[in-house]
Amino acid sequence: MIPPDLRGRRARDPFWVTVNAVFNGIQRMHSIRKPVVPYVRPVDRTFPLVVREMRPEAEGVVSVRLSAPESGVLPRWQPGAHLDVRLPSGRRRQYSLCGDPEDRRAYRIAVRRIPDGGGGSAEIHDELAEGATIVGDGPRNAFPFLARERYLFIAGGIGITPILPMVKAAQKMGADWRLVYAGRSRASLPFLEELPSERVTVRTDDEHGVPEPADLLGGAAGAAVYCCGPAPMIDGVRAAFVPDGSSLHAEGTLHYERFAPPAVSGEPFEVELRRSGLTLEVPGDRSALDVIRDALPDVPYSCRQGFCGTCRTGLLDGEADDPGGDSMLICVSRSKGGRLTLDL
Incomplete structure (x- = not known):
């Protein structure tokens, strides 16, 4: 038993002093490592669009005039912007806005038929009709127009x-x-x-x-x-x-x-599709997306240039030249060496 001091106060037990200090230190470290992060509600940029007019503009080119249901106000855009469009089939494509930026009641896009494309242009030319509803996402601008003389x-x-x-x-x-x-x-x-x-x-x-x-x-x-x-x-x-x-x-x-992807050039590599049980060879003159689409035609994609993010896929193993870390843009990203394993 520890004797009291001259004022009659009992001395603190060194063992419990040490335990208390360790406990307080752990609490402080816990509060530093796990700060309170406020909840951020994700922003949904998608909205329905109604096809109001389809008009031939040139050989193999049709323009499509789109508006919001009930003729509501549409998001603003600037020259050079494009709109992501989700077609009734589920295909997702991107088209430059070519109407009047000051017209908040309508968008206009134009589509050239591409016979050997991915089917998006053929669907618009052959299946899309006035009165149909599609889904828009955006607009986004990767080609900004700057003020110059x-x-x-x-x-x-x-x-x-x-x-x-x-x-x-x-x-x-x-x-x-x-x-x-x-x-x-x-x-x-x-x-x-x-x-x-x-x-x-x-x-x-x-x-x-x-x-x-x-x-x-x-x-x-x-x-x-x-x-x-x-x-x-x-x-x-x-x-x-x-x-x-x-x-x-x-x-x-x-x-x-x-409006078309640049030529592909790089080192060949293997890509393993974990869920599909397939291992594919990606040659130096083709993208991983092109090779994967041969085996899985329904894999989503859009721009094929690396900026829309539609084809971003989980990367389970291997190292890609993509800053995404645990994912990669299969339209443009390649292996930094060795096989890549994807969540497909």
Whole structure:
């Protein structure tokens, strides 16, 4: 028994002093390691859309006018934005908005039929009808239109869809702008009648031959160049546009958006689909998505360029060149070495 001190107070037992200190320390560490995190309610950006009008715009191109049920107000968007569309079949695709950003009652998209595509364009052309309801998600903008004094727009075929609202915005701003519009023939170019002819140069393969990148970039000095079209057009423009001090493009900027995925190049690897019990070889010139779709045609995808997130898939084992950690975008991501095991 521990004797009391001179004032009659009983001394504290060293054992219990130690136990109390350890207990308090654990409590403090627990409060530091597990802070209280407020609940954040996820935002649902999806909404129903009704097909109000379907109209032929060019050979193989149809425009679709969409509005909210009861003609409600739609989310705002800026030139260059796209809309994720979930079709009645469940397919999810992305289309540039090509209507009037100030019209909050309607969206407009345009779709070119792609015979060897993934079926989305064929469904819209052959099965979608006025009065049908689809689901929209967005809008999102991966091709923002920036305020500049001078613009050169370059559009190839259906690539006019994100460019068209930009052209109209530049006209409204009073900016100096010009558009080079290329395609197979005039009959294949949608919305040509909506463009002011005095500022538009039309170059068609049947009249002028396939244009060289230098022809498309003529007069681009000091301009913000916005380009959308087939991959060969974009690759050629990128290679020809050299904004250095000795170039005609000095002080200019180049902005582009692909409506088809770029060519795939990388090392081959294996991908194991755990739930399906399959192991597939992914060659260097194909994406994991392309190979997986051969075996699982219903695997979801949309942009095939790595920004929409539709094809993000759980990564169970292996290391991918994707910052997602425990998941990967199978349309663009590849193995950093060895087999990847996916939750498919």
